[in-house]
Amino acid sequence: MLDDVRILAWGARHAIRLGATLLERAGAQVTFGEARPRDISAYDVIVVSSDMSPANERSAIAELKAAGTHIVCDITATGPQGARACMRGTDAQIQAISGLMDTTGFAHGEPVRIGVPFTEISAALYASAAIAAAVRVKRSRGIVQNIDVTLFGCAASALTTFLPTAFAQGTVGRVGNRHPACAPWNAYATRDGWILICTSTEEQWRKIKEVACVPQLGDPRFATLRERVVNVDELDALIETWTATLTTAECSLLCERIGLAAGPIVSVAGLSGEPNFRMRHADAAMQIDTQGIDSDTYRRVPIFNTSRLTDDTCATPHASPESAAHVPHAGPLAGIKVVEIGQYTTAPLVGKHLAALGAEVVKVEPPDGEVARSWTPGQAGTSYFFALNNTDKQTIALDLKQEADRAHLSAMLADADVLVENLRPGALAKLGFDRDTLGKINPRLIYCSISGFGIASAYPGRPAFDTVIQAMSGLMDLTRSAGEPVKLGVSGADILGGQAALLAIVACLADPARHDGTFVEISMQDVAAWCALFASGNREGQGIAVACIDGHVWLESDEHVDAASLAAHAQQARCSGETRASAVAALAKAGISAVPVARVHELIEDGDFLADVLSVARDACGAFWPVIKVPYRLSRTPARVRAVPGAPTRALAGRFAALAV
Known part of the structure; x- marks a missing residue:
């Protein structure tokens, strides 16, 4: 991956320290220093936070950027331009001015600071992925460039579930642990704690009514989803009359048995006893049990795992030429071909950034298109949410239960460099695309699987929504309003899981010696627990x-x-x-x-947001769409957000069509 890359982490921000951990995980040799070393030539990459540096160090950083001899990544609160230029903002302050804080908390309460340094963590992940992209460019084209990452941009990039309402000139409000369009969906008290229960279909509603045995749930006020959302206060009170009679474990088991996404709200200290965490991270669990949580406990939890795609050592790798890589000003991933099979946030976020970095990305959707396409608000039958998460992709509709469509996917994968998906674990294998089969189709494929609890899991059949992962990772334990646990307003576990996958994939693509296929496994619970353990061991000010x-x-x-x-x-x-x-x-x-x-x-009228974050893209019909720039800037091979996809086609001209921009 990033073997033999020498990195100096020189700065005061959490993002610098976290980024160092991530880059070490990707194979880099990292030195952490509080002051500039005498021999800068010993390093390939220098990571700094100029807004937190004293004046003499800022001058040295400016000289390094101008020299063009090193990849210099500067992580700052708001960047060097705009009304807030060089603001020495803390994570919480950036949460506040970006709108992130106002999305977290209960409707009747105050805005709540997210209990982990979300913008610092997000900046560390994006910066690490951008560094991997810059290393790839240096290795393949000899280009050395600077990178700028802002916490404000990272925070704004996380608002994809809230910005659509703002685009439609609506007012965004806090919803606590509820879902604005689904019910029941909330945290409910049990006999010994809390449980998060999420329902999204009528079948799930029917099942919860049957097991709860609360007669009033049959009231006509709850007959349809729309009526349940309207009468959600009464509905939640009735659901809690049932959950309060059970222990959290009993309630979780019942929900798992009937196929509901549910889970206990686990404390950070309680992670050591959480079955899936303990199974996947026995070393970290033992330390928590015996020594508690310290400032480095989080380092014992890897946020991605890589292994060979198959055990077949006799496979003959085929070349995957990247002819576009030598086009002037081409993106870092020009010539890379990606197949995305995903929906909602995680895999689509990965595909969006790979496309912005220059890869050709084909998104595979079901025959009727991804469900999120039809959400409101939007325009021309497509939601703003879908547009924000799927820029610069080609889209194709395939019914993977049909042999002809599976053959079409197989042909696409034979030419691809990357496959990324967030289906339920084992779902792709059941369709005939297990790891061995993928390795036979394409021996050099990077296959990234993103799931709630990982492939090797204590919950192989449990569905996982973002909110459930937040509950079961310690994120909600650390984020509280008047003592009550509350989820991050944004889809934090989804977003952080997608960012971890992006880093792992780009780091794999940066490896010039890569010949065998690679399997990348992302567990959203792993990533979220990593964040919670860091926050618990490195407390912020009040x-x-x-x-x-x-x-x-x-x-x-x-x-x-x-x-x-x-x-x-x-x-x-x-x-x-x-x-x-x-x-x-x-x-x-x-x-x-x-x-x-x-x-x-209010962001829609904020000058810094308009200049640094918001952009405009066009669809195939020429219509304009509000979209979000990526929060990292590569000076010589920039990532670009340009186009919104139209309706999925039933077939592509060839295995990969050229991106229409």
Whole structure:
């Protein structure tokens, strides 16, 4: 992967430290230094955070960028341009100004800081993938370039479930642990804890009614999904009369037996006793049991695993020429061919970024198209959500239960470099595409499987939604509103799982010595638990959200100021009677760091968001779509977001069609 790549991690941000761990996992030799070493020539890549550096170091970083002798990756809060240029923002402050914080929490409560440094983690993942892409370019084309990654851009990129409402000029609100379009879907109290239960179909609703044996659930108010969403308060209260009679384990077992996505809300300390975590990470579980969680416990949990695609050592690898790689200004992955079989967020996010980096990506959809296409809001029959997650792809509709369509997929895979999917574990094998078969079709294929609990799992048959993974990984335990666990407003487990897959795939593609096929396994629970363990062992400073007349402001402390003191300062500044802007100014005079908590729909009028994050793409009919730029900038081979796919075709001209842009 990144073997023989020498990296200097030189900076104060969490993203630098986390990125170093990720790059080591990908095979790089990483040195962590607080100060610039004397011999810079010993390194290929230098990772910095210039906004956190003193003036003399910022000058040295600028000189390194200008010299063009090293790949320099600069991770900052907001980047060097715009109204917030060079803001030394903390993770929580970026959560606030990006709208991320306002999506987390209950409708009746305050905005909630995500309990892990989400923007720092996201920046570390994206930066590591961008570094791998830059290494590939240097190895194949001799081009050395700089990379800029912003926490603000990473936060905004995570808002794909909320931005569609803003695009349609709607107001985005917090939903707690509920789903805005499905019910029942919530965290429910049990006799000894909490359980997260998610239903999305009428069949699942019928099953939960049968096992709950609560007569009132047969009321006409709950007869349809729409009526259940409208009457969700009454529905949730009735569901909890059932869950409260059971232990969490009993309720989880019942739900698994009837095929519902459900799981307990596990504490971070309780991860060592969570069956799937303990099975997959016995070493980490033992340390938690015997020594507790320290600042390095997270390093014992790998966020991706790679192995040979097959055990067949006699396979004859075929060449996969990348003729487009030498086109001037071509993306880092020009010439790479990708097949994506995915839906919703995880695999589509991977395919979107591979396409932005220059790969040809063909998305395989079911005969009627991906379900998310029809979500509202959108335009011309396609949802904004689908458009945001599937830019720059060719799409094809295949019924993989039909022999002819499986043959078509097989022909595509024979020419592909990468296959990425987020089907239920074993689903692709049942269709005739197990690892051995894939290895025979294409001995050099990189096959990436993303699932909730991994291939080797204590829950081989359990369905997994993002919210369930958040519950079972410690993320919800760390994210609380008035003491009650609450999920991240964004699809955090899905997004982080997709980012881990992106890094692993690009790192594989950066390896010039790769001959055999590679199997990449991503467990979303692994990735989310890695984040939770890091946050638990590396605590952040305290902060509070305070109400103003037009929203909230986020107050943050250093180690000498506790939450009670912050609240007293907010009262003295009379924040409740001030606008956010006035409150921030008043608190600044008192020496208290505060930023406004932005609402998602307000981003559409935010100059920095419009300049640095939002872009416009076109579909095949020439219509314009709002889309999101990638949050990493490669200076000489940039990633580009250009086109929104039309309806899936039934056949492609050849195995891979040229991207229509």
